[in-house]
Amino acid sequence: MKRFETVAIVGVGLIGGSVGLALRKFDLAEKIVGIGHRQVSLRIARRVGAVTNTTIDLSKGVAEADLVVVCTSVGRIIEDVRRVAEHCPEGTLITDVGSAKQKIVEALDEDLPRNCRFVGAHPLAGKEKAGAGNADADLFDGRVVVVTPTSNSRAEDYDLVEEFWEGLGSVVIKMSAQQHDEALAVTSHLPHVAAVALAASVDERLFRLSSSGLRDTSRLASGDPALWKQILAYNRDHVLAAMQEYGAGLAALYNAIRDDDQTQLEEILTKAKKNRDALGS
């Protein structure tokens, strides 16, 4: 018998599709139901083998689920979890993959309809390319997944979400949604805005004079603007704090260059190199 009878995935894009492919790779579910708005996305998810069944009718899609994974964009997760809770079997556990957690977890840390429960999660994995057509069974392999229970979460619900992600090859870290958002503001949302400001500042006449350095440093700016508007709004205060810290660091570097302060410049460049080398390739 497999670990799950039926897993429902709401939103089968890159992440949802990769969850489905990984579930199949590790043979963890009898049925994987992909739920989406557009038949074309569902066809792609079926074609790549990410799901065994598909539907655009959420109420039918979750009707027999043991576990529901909501993989829609950050701005829709709260609403989608509530809709799922109205239609899934009584007492079903619902989780998500949103990259900002506090607003979502606070909104859903209440009695959901029909005794359903929500425990939030965020796999630190992705690609620039969206859609189930780019899904990858190994996307989560060895990657960190943060799971964010609250003081109201049941231990067995946390354990199930942990077991789910470990089953897909991930390393699970437990922390509060607030701690998650504060950390990810620095490690993910700040790099994004730094890359966006860089890409926006380069005149296209200079493109032919760029090399891999500019391309690497600005790569994140290719991300979907609609999705990133939501993430930045959902984690606003922490993102603003991280941007202030970054601005102060840039100002220190600016002053050291302007004043030809070799000692200060050496200190900043050396600290940055030490940190970057420690991050690995």
Next chain:
Amino acid sequence: MKRFETVAIVGVGLIGGSVGLALRKFDLAEKIVGIGHRQVSLRIARRVGAVTNTTIDLSKGVAEADLVVVCTSVGRIIEDVRRVAEHCPEGTLITDVGSAKQKIVEALDEDLPRNCRFVGAHPLAGKEKAGAGNADADLFDGRVVVVTPTSNSRAEDYDLVEEFWEGLGSVVIKMSAQQHDEALAVTSHLPHVAAVALAASVDERLFRLSSSGLRDTSRLASGDPALWKQILAYNRDHVLAAMQEYGAGLAALYNAIRDDDQTQLEEILTKAKKNRDALGS
């Protein structure tokens, strides 16, 4: 008969070593003399096949050169070109690979000893890993090389430097040293300081919560602090101007996030994505 009888390379690290390997790959020189300070670097250059001869004696190394390529770090190029001019055959052409050009080109745009001439160049190619051990015969293949003659440069000297780099597979662009430095401040030196400020701002306790986004965006911070101190000093005014522009872009993004100005946020994210997508992968 090969295009060059003897090419001397002063400084056989990553770039100098790659010049040597590319010269051999395209069979352009009878003799390639590697000149350096340390026997160990010269041994590596010989071992990887980047040079046919080596010496730590610059005066002997350049004594028979048709062309001398100075590949030492930015802060040493002016002095090294002058030393070369004192010892190479009368009338020899000397070029370099420094990534800031105006100070170097201005300092050397004069009568060098014994009728030698200098024309500056900058291949837009590199790697994070230094040393001839990482040299690559294809490092310049299809990459842009900026050549920066002055009004005093002879046409035949420019032509020879152009022919040299085209012979190694590069695409040559001619511009003034000042134009080069203004452009590279944006396309190369700004990404570097943006990456440095980012890497310096991330506390090591957060490393486990980082993914490829932070690693890509901060990759340049692994560069050699000693070399980058020189580049930033040599191109100070243009780098400061580019950093001010970048700071203004970050501030606009900050304000849009703080004020939840969806229109402005959409505009910045969309412009950045358009630019970044146009840059290619």
